[in-house]
Amino acid sequence: MLLRIMLRSATVRRGRTLITLMAIAVAAAVSTALLNLYVDMQVKLHREFRSYGANVVLSAKDGASLPPDAIATLDRELAGRGAALPVSYAAVRTPAGLPVVVAGVDMARARKLNTWWSVTEWPSLPNSVLIGARAAAALSPKGDPFDLVFDGRVLHVSIAGILQTGGPEDSRVYISQTDFASWTGLQPSVMEIAVAGSPEEINGFISRLAALFPSADVQPVRQIVEAEARVFDKTRSALLASVALIVVTAFLCVLATLTSTVLDRRKDFAVMKALGASQRMANLLFAGESAFLGAAGALLGYIAGIGVASLIGRINFQAGIEPRWSVFPAILMGSIALTLLTAVIPITMLNRIQPAVILKGE
Amino acid sequence: MFFRLVYQSFYRQRRSKLLAGMAIIFGVAVATAMIAVATDIGDKMNRELRAYGPNIVVYPREETLDVEIGGVNLKPVTSGAFLKESDLPRLKGIFWGHSIKDFAPFLSFKVNPALPGTASSAPSELSVELIGTYFSKTIHYGKETIVTGVKNTYPWWKVEGAWPSDEPSADQAQPVNVLAGKQFADDHHLKSGAILRVGGRLLKLSGILSTGRAEDRAIIAPLALVQQIAHRPDAVRRLYVSALTKPEDALARRNPKTMSAVMYDRWYCSPYANSIAFQIDEALPYAHAEQIRQVAQNEGSVLSRIMGLMWLVTMAALVAAVLAVSAAMMNTLMARRREIGLMKALGATRTLVAALFFAEGATLAVVGGGVGFALGILLAQRISLRIFGSSLHVEAALLPVVLLVSFLILLLGSAFALRRAVHLDPTVVLRGDV
Numbered sequence: 001m002l003l004r005i006m007l008r009s010a011t012v013r014r015g016r017t018l019i020t021l022m023a024i025a026v027a028a029a030v031s032t033a034l035l036n037l038y039v040d041m042q043v044k045l046h047r048e049f050r051s052y053g054a055n056v057v058l059s060a061k062d063g064a065s066l067p068p069d070a071i072a073t074l075d076r077e078l079a080g081r082g083a084a085l086p087v088s089y090a091a092v093r094t095p096a097g098l099p100v101v102v103a104g105v106d107m108a109r110a111r112k113l114n115t116w117w118s119v120t121e122w123p124s125l126p127n128s129v130l131i132g133a134r135a136a137a138a139l140s141p142k143g144d145p146f147d148l149v150f151d152g153r154v155l156h157v158s159i160a161g162i163l164q165t166g167g168p169e170d171s172r173v174y175i176s177q178t179d180f181a182s183w184t185g186l187q188p189s190v191m192e193i194a195v196a197g198s199p200e201e202i203n204g205f206i207s208r209l210a211a212l213f214p215s216a217d218v219q220p221v222r223q224i225v226e227a228e229a230r231v232f233d234k235t236r237s238a239l240l241a242s243v244a245l246i247v248v249t250a251f252l253c254v255l256a257t258l259t260s261t262v263l264d265r266r267k268d269f270a271v272m273k274a275l276g277a278s279q280r281m282a283n284l285l286f287a288g289e290s291a292f293l294g295a296a297g298a299l300l301g302y303i304a305g306i307g308v309a310s311l312i313g314r315i316n317f318q319a320g321i322e323p324r325w326s327v328f329p330a331i332l333m334g335s336i337a338l339t340l341l342t343a344v345i346p347i348t349m350l351n352r353i354q355p356a357v358i359l360k361g362e
Numbered sequence: 363m364f365f366r367l368v369y370q371s372f373y374r375q376r377r378s379k380l381l382a383g384m385a386i387i388f389g390v391a392v393a394t395a396m397i398a399v400a401t402d403i404g405d406k407m408n409r410e411l412r413a414y415g416p417n418i419v420v421y422p423r424e425e426t427l428d429v430e431i432g433g434v435n436l437k438p439v440t441s442g443a444f445l446k447e448s449d450l451p452r453l454k455g456i457f458w459g460h461s462i463k464d465f466a467p468f469l470s471f472k473v474n475p476a477l478p479g480t481a482s483s484a485p486s487e488l489s490v491e492l493i494g495t496y497f498s499k500t501i502h503y504g505k506e507t508i509v510t511g512v513k514n515t516y517p518w519w520k521v522e523g524a525w526p527s528d529e530p531s532a533d534q535a536q537p538v539n540v541l542a543g544k545q546f547a548d549d550h551h552l553k554s555g556a557i558l559r560v561g562g563r564l565l566k567l568s569g570i571l572s573t574g575r576a577e578d579r580a581i582i583a584p585l586a587l588v589q590q591i592a593h594r595p596d597a598v599r600r601l602y603v604s605a606l607t608k609p610e611d612a613l614a615r616r617n618p619k620t621m622s623a624v625m626y627d628r629w630y631c632s633p634y635a636n637s638i639a640f641q642i643d644e645a646l647p648y649a650h651a652e653q654i655r656q657v658a659q660n661e662g663s664v665l666s667r668i669m670g671l672m673w674l675v676t677m678a679a680l681v682a683a684v685l686a687v688s689a690a691m692m693n694t695l696m697a698r699r700r701e702i703g704l705m706k707a708l709g710a711t712r713t714l715v716a717a718l719f720f721a722e723g724a725t726l727a728v729v730g731g732g733v734g735f736a737l738g739i740l741l742a743q744r745i746s747l748r749i750f751g752s753s754l755h756v757e758a759a760l761l762p763v764v765l766l767v768s769f770l771i772l773l774l775g776s777a778f779a780l781r782r783a784v785h786l787d788p789t790v791v792l793r794g795d796v
Contacts, residue, residue: 259691
């Protein structure tokens, strides 16, 4: 009987039911999309900030080099959450005696880590180098091959591309790690690491690294880490404020819609009571109806909201946003609680009034 | 008669109208706040991104190569060309001078300080880099007064103790306040207040500096003092500039030398890192300015992501606002469908019903929208103050835009209700079936 009344009231007053359902669904959709976005945005933004390059530097103690398996250990430790680049440095001279710094790197890794490097062409052949713009002007203004001398050993190199960064890299010559090692016999002494995550996660990563490499120094790049924390915090607060505002708006409007719906039905309520329905029965009926609407609206809204969030992710981050199931209970509970609340307030108001007064039409 | 109908409707249904008005106020307020915040966030974030440090570097054109590894200079720096310190205020005179937020000059060379407790005559074995710069120096350019230095350009530099003054006393016997890098201080067990001797001057450590970079192993002193000790008056080796720039786009990446005159003007008058560097080149003819790509390039990408995010959220806010308004309007309609049915049965035309509804809606919209707009601006101010610690800059051009958007929201929100009111069938309503 109760179910039939609820079903009939939903189908007979289709227009009204639909509007209420719509209001709940849209509110739930907007909330779902924004909550999803808010949770996912933090991961996405942290990844975005990694375009600034290394935020942790692992360096061997003076004069020493890192253990040969360091890069394998690091890749395991990072597990796809970042990138690492081993670098070896040497101060060498040209045959004319001009000092210049040569760095040995894995070109593919350097390219992945230092996205801001402006490079005309990455070297692929042996003994071809990437030369900083200022080094190029001093060593080989015309782009001809040139010689470098390290400890009496001469290396003849050709220029593959010009590197421009506006930083100290401009005065250096970059050569592949293999060429560097066979020429100088030096192994990497510095590891530049970009790891994505919150400041706590990065600190955890640093202490793990310190335990893994007891003979080396692990330091955060404070310029990058602190600035990121600052910018990230502001973005998150701005987003949180907006999300809160919008969710409150959506829910307020649902509140307004539902309250007036229930008040609108005061005649049904009075008739029911006049026909002998108990107070509990009437309350149950109204509450059940509201809760049902709330749940249905939440479900519809959740599905739509996931779609919207994913769309936003694709537009802004070129990567979809995974649906967060953890958001669903919050949305469902919120909707049901809200609809119940909006049903209870007017019912208690109506309970105080005699059915006769309502039916008389005052 | 018409006005009496509208008036009566408001008078009799105060509660329902109040509810509708509240919904409109809230909807418009949220939309206004979000638009205001979203338009200003680019500027605010640009300032926050300056926490990444300088984005333009200036060095003498004639300069030879840097030989440094991990920030440690391997080459004595007494040779080579220099910038002139006295030319630095000219930076503020370039076209985008007001975009240049801060700058810090540097001059450094190796010294052999005598630690406290060693005999003054014994030659020191110790070799350390002495870096001269501005901490927080007051500079005059024309009528403008600027305070600039590393305190502003490197917000991650932390000092335990006090920042030294930029003006060392001319009296050679007086100790000059300087900072010691943390590593250097730890290695030699120096505390704030310790006095070192360098090149005949006494240096007193006013604080310990930690930066996480090469400065941790150096002594940082006022530029004027380092110039005196190096016998290089007015010399500056490097200049780091922190400028508010516009994210790079296709135009910014083009070579200004190959541009047409119109395009060149547009490029020159846009605050790209490249065009500001170009203008610095013009102002200091013997110098070369260049963007620091790690900072300048990424700024743009991070900024555009954050702004994109805010705009998308603003769209969501607009949807929520339309929803709020339409819910409110729908409610007023639903509550009065019998009345409308009666009006129609008594011969009211569709136009009249629509006009009546429109008049009611418009009254609500003007009052609610006005209050909502004011509330929204206030809200945006609060958000801005709370999050960024600076008040919101509301562009005058924004006002009509927000008003237009609010109007559209109200129109869109009421359209559905209006349509239903007009198409309401009196017989169905009056029989009480709906």
